[in-house]
Amino acid sequence: MIQFENVGFRYKRGPEVLQNVDLEIPAGSFQFITGESGAGKSSLLRLLYLDSMPTAGRISLFGRDVTTLTRDEIAWFRRRIGVVFQDFRLLDHLSAAENVALPLTVAGVREAAYRDNVTEMLQWVGLGDKMEVRPPELSGGEKQRVAIARAVVASPDIILADEPTGSVDPAMAERIMALFVEMNRLGKTVLFASHDLAMIEQYKLPITTLRGGTVASGKRASGRGAAA
Amino acid sequence: MSAIRSKGALIPFQAASGGLMILIVAAMAFLACFALAGALGTTRIASTWTEGLAGAATVRIDANEDDRARRTSLVLDILRDTEGIADARALSERDVADLLTPWFGGTPDLGELPAPGIVAVTLDIENEPDPTVVQARLDGAGAGAVYDDHGRWRGKAARAARAIGNLSWWALGLTALAIAASVFLVISIAMVAHKGTIEALRLAGAEDRFVANLYQKRFFWLGALGGLIGSGFALAAFVGLDALSSVRSALPMIDAPYYWPIAWLAIILACALVAVLAARLAVLATLRRRG
Structure with missing residues (x-):
């Protein structure tokens, strides 16, 4: 369960980018977060992957108030959260396989134990033949799929995706959406941020709309989401 | 699958900065060897003088x-x-x-x-x-005779030797501090260049000590290699000096070759350990500062 109670957030001394956000996302649900550019979608996800702490209110994650977490606990919590960033954040000096293996490597899993898992994951996203290719040699869509494989390889409880279809063509966007729906079917909680309302509305899944840093409208997700 | 390399590859370390670090540590190790020779040598001088004069006295008859x-x-x-x-x-x-x-x-x-x-x-x-x-x-x-058990000279000689010995130990300590400061500086600069990589590691769930370990491993080898090169040159210098009989009698360190392997290994190990410790402190301090 993810719970936001009256959450506010600002970057240093800047204006509040999130104000009075109340949100409740049950475990195993699929939730779209939408809104125009600057509405606060990325900031909301940023709070969820614990890159920043709320400047007001309370966020409860896995039953803990995130502001009480130690640095080590933050690291352990992040291992339970897979993130697909808008800008991918792949490491250019590592191969696609090494990028995908990153969450397992930092968790101390031995290569022999995750080798097959990484291979399978890259095959799942259609990049089985590009395992040794480095990100600069991959297309935008391929990078996106590597980022998705990295986000899910350690089987996290929560998957956060920030505009994961923003830089790919419609066919690839549909394929990527299918991957997230599949992950949700496997029991993962998925938060999918996108400003592409037309694409979102194709799926009968809960949508929270942000406007000017506040929740403008939202359907409370209940239990596991179902794909259209 | 050959695509996944060791953990050491997670941080894209630059060969140039590694070479610079080795050079700095090698220079420091070279100086440290002479400081150590000074410290051990003066300790031996103090002990030789004290023991040599102990058990003997003279009486002067004017x-x-x-x-x-x-x-x-x-x-x-x-x-x-x-x-x-x-x-x-x-x-x-x-x-x-x-x-x-x-x-x-x-x-x-x-x-x-x-x-x-x-x-x-x-x-x-x-x-x-x-x-x-x-x-x-x-x-x-x-x-009409004066009894002299050399106590006054023994004390002075021992005090002088101890003072020089202490200075040598201080010099050794300062050398270690210089290595630590260099490592700290190099890592602080490197971590700016590695910011994106470190951020990706942390968002993937890496604890601070995981990131620190990556730097520690790298700087252990740089420190050990620098120590090996610097102390190797110092050892060559000692061997050269040893060949000069006029210098040999003046340098007790050289006169005691059994010290060499121990001192050599100690310097290499110390360089590696100081580099590791400084690397850990530098990484943890930088990560905490970044929040």
Whole structure:
């Protein structure tokens, strides 16, 4: 369960980018977060992957108030959260396989134990033949799929995706959406941020709309989401 | 799958900065070897001087030629009768001349010099006599002799050697500090270049110590390699100096080759450990500062 109670957030001394956000996302649900550019979608996800702490209110994650977490606990919590960033954040000096293996490597899993898992994951996203290719040699869509494989390889409880279809063509966007729906079917909680309302509305899944840093409208997700 | 390399590859370390680090550590290790030689050498000097002068004393008899034989005999009787004195022997004119040779050159003619009579005294080290008691006995018998157990010189020599030794240890400490500061600086700069990578690692769930370990491993080898090169050059310098017999007698470190392998290994290990410790502190401090 993810719970936001009256959450506010600002970057240093800047204006509040999130104000009075109340949100409740049950475990195993699929939730779209939408809104125009600057509405606060990325900031909301940023709070969820614990890159920043709320400047007001309370966020409860896995039953803990995130502001009480130690640095080590933050690291352990992040291992339970897979993130697909808008800008991918792949490491250019590592191969696609090494990028995908990153969450397992930092968790101390031995290569022999995750080798097959990484291979399978890259095959799942259609990049089985590009395992040794480095990100600069991959297309935008391929990078996106590597980022998705990295986000899910350690089987996290929560998957956060920030505009994961923003830089790919419609066919690839549909394929990527299918991957997230599949992950949700496997029991993962998925938060999918996108400003592409037309694409979102194709799926009968809960949508929270942000406007000017506040929740403008939202359907409370209940239990596991179902794909259209 | 050959695509996944070791953890060390997670951070894209630059070969140039590694080379610079090795050079810095090598220079410091070279200096550290000489500081260590100084520290160990002066400790040996202090101990040699102290031990060499311990267990021995001299009695100086200021007397003219006519009276010297009588007074020497009196002094010998008193000394041999004193508890804690194992042996007393009057030096011959030839012995005294030999002692003066380094200062006068050639063989000095004692007939032309007001050289005193000297009695060499061997003390019972376990039971050395109180010098004031011995002097009082000599004075009481009217021997006109001065008893000297070299205590004043022993103390001065040992203090001087200890002071130089302490300075050498300080120099060694400062060298370690310089290595640590260099590592700290290099890592702080490197972490700016690696910001994106570190951010990706942390968002993937890496704890601070995981990131620190990546740098520690790298800097352990850089430190050890720098230490190996620097101390290798220092060892070559010692061997070169050792070949010069005139230098050899002046440098006790060189005169004790059994120290070399131990000191060499200690310097290499110390360089590696200082680099690791500094790397850890630098990484943890930088990560905490970034929040």
